[in-house]
Amino acid sequence: MISQFFILSPRGDVIIRRDYLGNVPKTSTETFFRTSKFYKAGDEAPPIFLVDGVSYLSVKDGGVHLVATTRDNVSPSFVLEFLKRISIIIKDYCGSISEEAIRKNFPLIYELLDELLDYGLTQNTSTEALKTFVLNEPTVVAPPASLKPLFGLSKGPTGVFKSVLDTNRTDGKRRDEIYVDVVERLAVTFNAAGHAISSQIDGSIQVKSYLAGNPPLKIKLNDDLLITRRDGSGYAGGGGYGGGSGFSAGDYAADSSLVILDDVNFHEVADLSAFDTERCISLVPPDGEFALANYRTSHALRLPFRLSIATEADPASDHKALVRLRLWCDVPADKAASGLEVELPLPGHVARVHCEVDAPGSAALAGWEFSDKTHLLRWRFKKVLGGMDLSMRARLTLTKPFGASLRTEVGPVNLKFTIPMFSASRISLKYLQIMRKDRNYNPQRWVRYVTSSNSYTFRT
C-alpha cells in the first residue's frame, strides 16, 4: 500500500503531491530529499531506504524524482515498476517528462493519478484505457536541450514528442504513425590482451504507437533466431515461447549465421502462437510506449570497436611518458558511430597532458580534455565511420620519474558511443504489417535500430 506519491523537482521543490493513507507525515518530501542528497559518505543513495519507519522508494527520470512512501512491507519492485509506469504515462500524455512538462500539465497529471492509484492501490495503468477518464488538454513539451538524450542513450524511442491524445483529434492534423525501435545496449570487457572476456547485449524492442483505432500488427523477426536456455531444453508450457528442445548454445555458437538469444520476455499483448514456427509476433498495440520484448544475449555479437594501448617511457626525459591508443571501428562502412567518447583514467602523478590525434579527415575530433581533479583524459569525436582507424597519442608530464608500474596505472579505457541503424546482435525486423483492410490507410511506419554502449571497457 502506497501512503503518498510525490514528484520533486531537481532542486527538491514539490511539484505534484498526493496523500492516500495519511499515515506518513507531510514533511516526508523534505526528509526524502535531504536523505537522498546527503546519503552516507556522499554515495549515491539506493532507490529504497528507510527513515523512521517510513520506506521511501524512488526513480529518477527527466531530472525529477518520482517518490512513493509506505509503512507496509510492500513488494519493492512492484512500487518501482509502478513509478516507472507513471513516468511513461506522463511521457505518453505530455510528450516528455521534465519539471517544465509536469508544471505545465499538473491538472492533467492529477487527473491521471486519480485513475492510477486509489487509496494506495494501483488501478488501471494502461495509457489507452486512461484516455476515457481525462478531460484536460495536454501541453506537449519537448525535453530541454540539456536532457535531450542522444538517440538511443536512454532505452526508449526518442525523437518523437507528442501526446497519445493526439490520436483522438479529428481536425485533420492527426498523423497516424508507429515507431518500432530495436535498442541494444552493449556491455563488453576486453582483457589486456585485447580479447573480449565478457560481452552481453541487453536489447529491447520498443514500440510507440500513434495509430488511431489500434489496428492489429504483425511483426516478423529473423528466421535464424534461436532462443536458448543454458540446458538447451526450452520451456515448453505456457505461451510456448522459448526455444525448441535439445538445442544447445554451445553447438551453435560457432555457427555465426544464427542469432542466439539467452533469454527473452514479452509484453502481455504479444500473441506468440506463430512465434515458434515463423518467428511472427501478432499484437494489438496499446497506445503509448511499451517494450514489446526484452532480450539478452552473449553469443556471437558484432563488437563495434577494438583498441590497443601502449605506454612507454620517453627516452629524452624520465619525467615524461607516452601513451599510444589505436582504435578500429569495426562496423560496416555505411554505418557510423556518433558521440564517441574515449575515456582514459591516468594516475595521480600525471601533471600535464598533451594530445595528438591521427584520424581520417571526416572523423571530426570534437576535442580532448584532461581534468586534474578526476585524472580523466577524454577524447571526443563527432562521427566515426565504419572501417576507420584512429590513432591517439598522449604525452604525459609526470611529477615523479617514470616507473614500470605506470603501465598498469593507466586505464582501463572506457568507450561511450551510439551507432544508429546497427544491431550488434544482428536481430532484425523482417516486416511490420498493419492489419487493416483499407487501401487508403497507410500510416507512417518507422523501424529503427540503435546500438549504444552501456559499459564498453578495455582493461590494461
Next chain:
Amino acid sequence: MADSKYFSTTKKGEIHELKEELASLDRPKKKEAVKKVIAAMTVGKDVSMLFPHVVNCMQTEDLELKKLVYLYLINYAKTQPDLAIMAVNTFVKDSQEPNPLIRALAVRTMGCIRVDKITEYLCDPLQRCLKDDDPYVRKTAAVCVAKLFDINPELVEDRGFLDMLRDMLSDANPMVVANALAALQEIQEISGKEVLQITSHMLFKLLAALNECTEWGQVFILDALVSYQVQDSKDAEKIVERVLPRLQHVNSAVVLSAAKVVLRMMEEVVLRMMEEVRSEELVKAWSKKMGPPLVTLLSAEPEVQYVALRNISLIVQRWPSILANEVKVFFCKYNDPIYVKMEKLEIMIALASERNIDQVLLEFKEYAQEVDVDFVRKAVRAIGRCAVSLEKAAQRCISVLLELIQTKVNYVVQEAVIVIKDIFRRYPNQYESIIGQLCDNLESLDEPEAKASMVWIIGEYADRIDNADELLETFLETFPEETAMVQLQLLTATVKLFLKKPTDSVQRMIQLVLSAATNETDNPDLRDRAYVYWRLLSTDPEAAKDVVLANKPVITDDSSQLEPALLKALMEQISSLASVYHKPADTFVSRQRLAVQTVDTLAAARSFAEEDVAAAAAAPQATGNGAPAAAAAAVSSAPVVDLLGEDLLGDSTPAAAPAAPAATPGGLDDLLGGLDVAPAAAAAPPAAAPAAAAADPFDLLGGMAAAAPAAAAAAPSLPQLLGGEKGKGLTVYGQLQRVGGRVVYQLHVNNGSATSVDGLMLQVNNNSFGLAPADQNVAVGTLAPGARGSAAVPMAYNPAKLAQGPANMKLQVAMRSNQLGVFYWDDNIPLAPLLEEGGTIDGQAFLAAWRGLPQEAMQKLDVTIADVEAAKARLGAVNLFVLAHRPVPGTGQDALYVTGRVFGSTQVLLELRLMRGTPGVDVSFKSERQELAAAVFAVVRSSLT
C-alpha cells in the same frame, strides 16, 4: 494552455483575489481560480481558508471543475470537518448521476475524506454503488469499503459490506476482482483478522485469473498464493506449473513474486520429504528454470537491479545451485551505481568456488585499482574472504594481495594487511613467508584496524621475525596516542614476544608497556588486561605461556551469512521490503494506524484475544503432522549434546541466534479462529466494553476465560504501582498484559491531586526484553481532580532498549505529566503476556534447535494432570504450543514437546514428562536464554493448575 503559470502567483492580496474569482459566474475563470488553489496547495501553501468558497463550486455540470474541487476537498476536509458536511449532499446526489464517471468519482472522493461524521452518510450510496451495473463504479466502490473500514470498522461489518466484497471475488470483471481482493487483504492487515482465506477451491480461481489480469493483479495473486497451505506435493507441482510462465514477464515485480512462490514450493517439497529422488529432481528442475529470469532482471534499470540483487543475495544463500554457474553476470560494470556494485561484490563472494576463483580474483584485482575508495576497500576484503572460505584458492588469493601491496596505494595496503591477518588466523603457520613483504610497508599504516592487524601478526609470529622487537618498539613509541584497539594489540603482542624471546631489551619493553597500560590510561579494558598479564607473568610464566600462546580456534567467513533462522524468515518475504533491508518485516513495519487506541477499542480487541487463545489451543493438533516423529528423534539424541564444539567455534558468531519468528501454521490457524467470532464481538454493545476491560488479568494467565471472576472492579484488579506521597496525589494501577496479539501496559490512573492532570507520557528504562512503548502517550485525556481514567499503552520491541547482562524481570518505568512532573516506579514483567501467538515452530526446527542448544534446566512441578488433552489446551491458551505428544516407552509416561516464543524473538523449548493422574510433572527447558527458565516454569505451573 500552460498551467505552470499557476505556480508563480505570490503577490499580495492573492487570497482575496482568489475568493472573488471563485465566486465568479464565468466558468472558465472559476476553473482557473481552482487550479491556482490546487497549485498553491501542492507547493505546501495553506489555502484552507478558501474552503467554503471552493466547496461552493462543487455544484457544477463541468466534470473537470468537479474533479479539481474534489481534489481540494480530500486535502482539507480533515481540518474543516464541519464544513465538509456541506459537501455530503452533493456526494449523495452525484452517486445517483447517470454518468458512471461521476458516480465513481463521488464514491472515490467520499471515502478519502477521513471525517467520522461523513461516514454514516456514505453507507447508502456505497451500498448502491457496490451493486452498480458499471464495472468502473463497482471497482471504485470495492476500494471504498477498505477506506471506510479504516475509519469505522464497526460500520462496515454492521452493513454487511465484507460479505459483499467476498461476493465480488466472483465478479465477471477482472479489475473488480482484483480490487475486491486487494481491499480484503488490506482489511485483513488493518484488523489483524482473517477475513480472506485461500481454500483449494479459491486457489483454482486465482490460478485461472492469473492469466487474465493486469501485471499488478498478477503480483497480488502471486503474493496471495504464497500463504496458501499446500496439501501435498502434487499441489505444489500444480501451482509451480502455472506460475513458472510468469517468470518470463517483463515486469520485474511479477518475476520476483513468481520466484517467491516457486521458492516456497521448493521448501514445501523438501520439507515433505517425498521419495528422496523425486523431490531432488523437482528442486533441480525448478532451480534451472529460475536462473535465467533472475539473471535477466540485471538488464533492467539500476533501481530494479538493486532490488533484484538484494533478493538474489538471499536466494544464493539458501539455494546456491540456482546461480552457481552465473558468477560472470555479477561482474561490475564501470558505470554501475555504487549501491549496485557493492551488492554484486557480495554475490560474487557467495558464488566464488574453486572452479571460477581465477576469473573472480582477476575481477577483484581490477576493482581494487579503481578510484572509488569504498569500493576498492571492499574488493580487497572480498579477496580475503575468498581466501578464508576456499582453502585451495588461498595461495592464489595471497599472491593477488601481494601484487596489490606492491601498488603502494595507501588504503589498498592497509586493507590488504587486515585481510592477511584473517588469512593467518584461518591457516596458521602456512603463509608466514610473506611477512617480510608486509614489514616493508609498515610506514604506510595509519588506520587503527590495519595497525592493530599488523601488530597482531608481529606478536603471533614473533619467533619467526628476526627483528620483531625492533618493529614493535617503533610502534610502541606512539603508544599513548594510539586508539584502544591498537593499544590492546600492542600489549598482547609485547607479552607474546616476551614469552617467545625473553631477552633483556624485551624485558624492558614489557615493563614499559605494562606500566603505561596500568598507570597512564583511563581505559578500563586496557588496564584490566595489563593487570591480568602482569599477575600471570609474575606468578607463573609457564601458565602465562599456556594462556597467551594457546591455540586459537580457526575462523570462518560468515560476515555475509545470515543466521539460519533469519534467512528462513527472509526467504518467506522475498520480493518485499524485508528482503531489501534484510530485516524481518516486524522490525520496521509498525501499525501506526492502530498505535493510538482508546480503551474502548482495546477492550473490544481483548475479547477477540480471548477467543484467539482458545483457537490457538486447538491449532497445534492440526499442525502437528510429522512433528511427533521429529520430536521423538529429538529425545533420543538430545541429552548428550556436544557443547564445546558448538560454543567455542563461535568466535565471530553472535551469541543469540534469533529463533524463527516466522508466521507458522499455528499462527495462521489462530487468525482463522478469530474470523468467525469477529463480527459478533465487534457488534457487542458499548456497555460490555468496560466489563471486558476490567476483567481480571489472571483470566488471561490462567487461560480459563469462562471461569474468571470477571465482575471484579476495575482498579483493584491491577496491582498498585504508584501512590501516596511519591505519587503527589496520583494513584496508578497497572500491569503488562497481552491484548489482541500484542503487549500492552494496562494502566488505571486515579487523580487524587488538587489539579487537573494531562499530557501523561510513559517511558521505560532498558530491560531484558527490549520492551518499549510503541506510543508514549497515555491516552486518558485530561483528568480533573478526583477523576479516573484507563488507558492501554501498546508496547513494541525496540532493540535499543535491550539491557545487556543476565535477564531479570524488572521494569523501571517513568511517567510524566504536564502538571505534576515525572514519576518513577518499578514493576515486574510477567512472562505470560510476552509469549507470542505466532510463536510455534515446526517439528524440524524444534529438533534442530533442541540439538543445538546447551544442557537444559529442569524442574519438577507439583501438579497433577489427569486429562492430557485439556492440559495441551491450557498450554496453548498461554501461547505455549504442543508440537508433539507421545508415550515414553516402558514407563507409562507421556511426553509433550512444547515451544513458544518470547517477545523479542527468543524461542523456548520444553519437554514435559508426566504420568496421568500422578502428581509431578518433569519439565526440561532449553533456550538461547537459559535465564528465562524459572519464569517459564512459573507460567507452565500456573497454566496447568
